[in-house]
Amino acid sequence: MATAAASASSTERSVLEEEFKWLLKEEVHSVLKQLQDILKEASRRFTLPGGVGEGPTKQENFALGTTSSDQVKGILTLQGDTLCQAEVNLKTLRTNQLLHFAFREDKQWKMQQIQDARNHVNQAIYLLTNRGENYTFQTGAEVLKLMDAVMLQLTRARNRLTTPATMTLPEVATSGLTKMFTPALPPDILLNFYVNVNKLCLLVYQLHALQPNSTKNFRPSGSAVLHNPGAMFELNNQRFEVSHVHKVECVVPWLNDALVFFTVSLQLCQQLKDKISVFSSYWNFRPY
């Protein structure tokens, strides 16, 4: 391909230049349009789950559970990026008593991962709308830069959903989520919500306090998404150990859609970059 360019006659060269001009004038814009459509669709998922209809963000109910055990069950109401209601039923192993908690009426919990992902997508859309159809790209480098910027946003949006934040146990304990329930959570229970890929997850940690004079070797655990039983931490001069961990989850369909849209748009971006780059070899690194 590039060898051809070297020996290319002037007519070939002019044809190539024409082709490049067409790429910048027509093809780039059609790809950008396509990208915008896909991303708008993705963005709509965040505000209007299901992607249809108008009006305020719809509320959806999700039942959390696992197939393996029924110790923890939860019903969550998700409105866009906000958990506006949550009910958690917990059957403790030792006492076999049934505990029930729900969000207080005045409290809502923001799922930061979803919010960040939505904002990143909107940033990407904003970048694209600034180069609308009547914007003329003068150089290929300009397109590459735009694509890099868009891809960065999309990668971050995707990573935000696929990689939940790692937290230390004291961070979980002080996160404010514990104060949102009625009746108040007992001190030996910790909760945490997060998104992992297309799943909404609830973690319930059951703790038992370590005696100050216990012979057990105290080693505080670091940051993790999920802390295994045996993990220890110190809070307010009191040492705790995780005795049981329960993880329940449910699939949020529109998160899955959004992730697919991200992947497709990322590939579109990369393809457009590749198309531009092909011509770079003809221009021999001069500004093309």
Next chain:
Amino acid sequence: MKHTIQAVALWENRAPEHSITTIMITEDQKTIVTGSSEGQICLWHLSEDMKITSKAILFGHTTAVTCLAKARDFEKQPYIVSATEDGEMCVWNVANSQCIENAKLPYKHTAICYYHCSFRMTGEGWLLCCGHYQDVLIVDAKTLQVLNTFQTQASDWISCMCIVHSTRIQEDSLVAISVAGDLQVWDLSSSVNSIQEKQNVYELESKFLELPNCCAVRFCTFTERLLLVICSSSWRVFDYCDFSLLCTEIHKGNQSFAGGEFLARNRLIIWTVDGHSYIYQLLNSGLSKSVCPTEGGILKETITPQLLCSTSVEKKNVCAMGFMNERKEPFLKILYSGDISGRISFWHIPDILVPQTDGSPQEVQRKTTITLQEIFDRHKSMSEGIIDHLVTHEEGMAYVMITSSIYIANLDKLVCGCENGKIVITSALHAARARLLKDHLLLKGSLPHKIFEGHNFSITSLLYPHGESEKFDPTWLISGDQNSTVIWRDVFTGQIFHKFFLQAGSIMKLLVPPDDYKVKLFQTVYCICSDNSVALLNLQERMCLFHARKHLFPVKMLKWHPIEDVLIVGCEDGSVYVWEIETGTLERHETGDIAKAILSSCENYNIVMADSIITSSKEVQRNRRTTYKSSNSYKLGTLSHNLFQNEKASNKAADSSYISRPFSVVPVKSKYNISLHLLLFDLEKVLELLHLSQANGLKSANSFSTYDALKTVKNSSEKRPLTLKRNKTAGSFYQGDGQMPETFVQENVGHLNEESGGTKRNKKFKSSKRNKIESEGKIDVNMITDAAKLFLSCLVPWGLDKELDIFCIRHLDILEIQSSVTFGIISSVDHIGLMLPGWNQIVNNDNSAISLHHSFIKKVMELSSKYSMATQKQSEKCSHQECNHFNTMNLNTLAYILKKLCVVSKGLRMEPVSTFSSIISQEKMESVRVKWKSSEHFNSFSMFSAELLQDKNFPEPENVSLIKLVSSWKGQSVQVIEAMQAVLLAELKRRMQSVLETVITTQPIAVVDSVDNGHTSHPESSDSIELQSIANHSMQSPGAVVKCESESKSVKFQEDEVSQEKCGLEDSDSPDDMKQNAWMAKMCYCKVC
């Protein structure tokens, strides 16, 4: 960390790419700061008549700069802060291009506001940051640590904010608008305490504006009442008192607004994304014309905007814009913009703005515009390619662009791959000299070099495998071009061993696995191609082992599994491909979490890739940083060979790979070409090696006219033939011709060529391999001397004083420079500022009559005189002693000057911990002595005697006063280069004086010396002298041509010394001096006795 490394940048013809993403002007309206998507920050100087010249470019970030802001009260400290896409923050001193502080936080900031409340706050103030995260972060301006956050009930990203400071309201507030369109207000001044106590601070008020995509919010400081909110589709004016809407203006056509500012009372300027701007007058319509505080809010006036003026640009480019509106005299109202192509433009907005007579808006003409490339073109002499003089220009091409280059340290060779497919190999030191020095112009064409052909396309990557791993032959050079051709050849003869054709786009990178990775396959090279594939070439078998082509996204990382024979490829999208090396089959393809786990499982065996400009100081980088970066960022090492070395090295040996070189060259690559070569001089190492070589009785630099010199020439020529022998091409190439003065160079070439026909060469050739390996460890003294001289040439303020120039050329044996030198300011392990061509224009325009190559002349002169005052007492006596010695022991002088410069450089760059404070008091001398031990090595002529001396030695008094002076300069943000120049100037002047005196008092200078008088020939150590070293020295000195100095004369000098000492005692009034002198006198007496 090395404090004595000095950098000189050799720019190429093409300016580095600089796509401006953000722009600001400092409050004194003298410096423009631009941040680019490549990660560099450029400092420009704006003169009073609105002329722009480039000043410096700051390397340090590797991802796009997202915002810039001032970081201190600008009048006190000229500091700015920069933030990048990947969360790095850096505080820079724009006056001397130094990096003051840097930090990496997991936040991308899009706007930063500096806030300082002197009477309530301790510390240097806050940086209020917003960006791609919830709420507003409060970052300490000094430490760059997060102090607290301004929280909101409905936490969301903040898209823009501004500080409202109003004398009327008596309370500073922060107004911010979230991406969803929520306007929030926090109290600033009254919440200082609670923030310092880490309490939660929530917003005071909030209002939902229903304005998505807000770009800017501004408070009118003229009326102290209006709030301007700009979003991409419209701008609105609100009443700050109750946030009621006063006016709305929707954009016309398809332009989207980007920002705006209040110009004056009821006048505002709005600019768009593509670089246009509009000035509006706000006309009060409705009931009241005067602006009065609202009462009740029932009688609400509305405002109608009238377009007064506009500015426009021909080319629609994405711009970053700003407006500077200082009300202090004689400042101007400046609208500035920087666009994606790197062009910055300025408009001067007149104070009186009237629409044209027909009511249509007037157009304000652009005042000035410039790009970096234009400045480079204007200063050809400073932006000339390093090998331009070697390569014959092709038709229609002004110059040949270097697209790739590497420096082979142990051969001192610079290998440059050009866009026309040629590979030019030359001695790096020679190329640098030819480029920098004046008289070398004549030699340019004849400089030894070789040009290898073979590629038809531009060379995109070069690899010297022996530099990475011992298992490769030291003669091999591998080059890859844009057409997927990889050529493996002999670096000395150019003989092509094999050509690989990969058919995979251009070769982005060539690399070899780390040395400690146990490979079954010996001598393999990996190629990363532009079609995202990775090819594995086996050199011995001369075949492509396998070509991994499945990757959808660019390859970001290569890792080798420690045990299994697999190659792990990390792609830009986070996916991982695991290839079995032996069979070339794809074993696994993973994304997300599993991919991360795989990558982290073989943390130690990775090679990271990058294609942005990488900070050149990576070279100087410590291991700690490198591993940190490579493990969790997307940065890549274009300078990968350095990176790899560092990675391989264990912590303690982190610096060794670099530090062992007194002189080295680092090519800095931008996306498509090499934008500059950085020459690094390690003064301390130079000194150490100079003295070491002297101690070992090696040839001295000035002995070229003697038998010794002939021997030297022979010695070096004996080494060379092994290269010449194989050299079948016409160009002669040899390494390290060393100290031979310029006039000799050509003769040498002839001489060598002649000899190369000789038969004895054949013998040498056989042993070439062994020789080469030996030579790796050894560094040629001549090369060191030349490097040191080259550095001094760069530093000497030429043209200041004719006599001084002549003195330097004659006695120091250094040459005048061709044009201004662009120095580098190394401020930390990976932050470096480089002067740009054109920096010398900044001050020069007033005294352009004298063609000065250095612009800080004035400042340097001042510093220089300060320095000579401060050190006069101690040095007067020395200078007398030195002068005798001066002409013959040129190397000593060199060493002496270098030592001084070393001290200055160290003093200015070292953290002010204990070092300086302790120096003052004599009690703490001990600790100082330890610190300065290394520099004391240079007092003695041998390392051996230095060790002996260490126990009894004290820091030289002259150095103590120098350090004191330097520490005071440190506070005044004096540049290292300036200080070094000042010291150099003072020292040179003093020396010149003494030489002139000597000429009068003594007969032929060339033969003056003293064998009998130990300390006269031992200038620097006169105070710390010790019998052993005297003995030592007198044993070594006979190498020089000598004649006895008259006894009476030396006696007289000693008398002088003593009397001066006493004067010093009487004169001194400060207690410090007192102590010093007393101590000094004591020492001296001992010595005299």
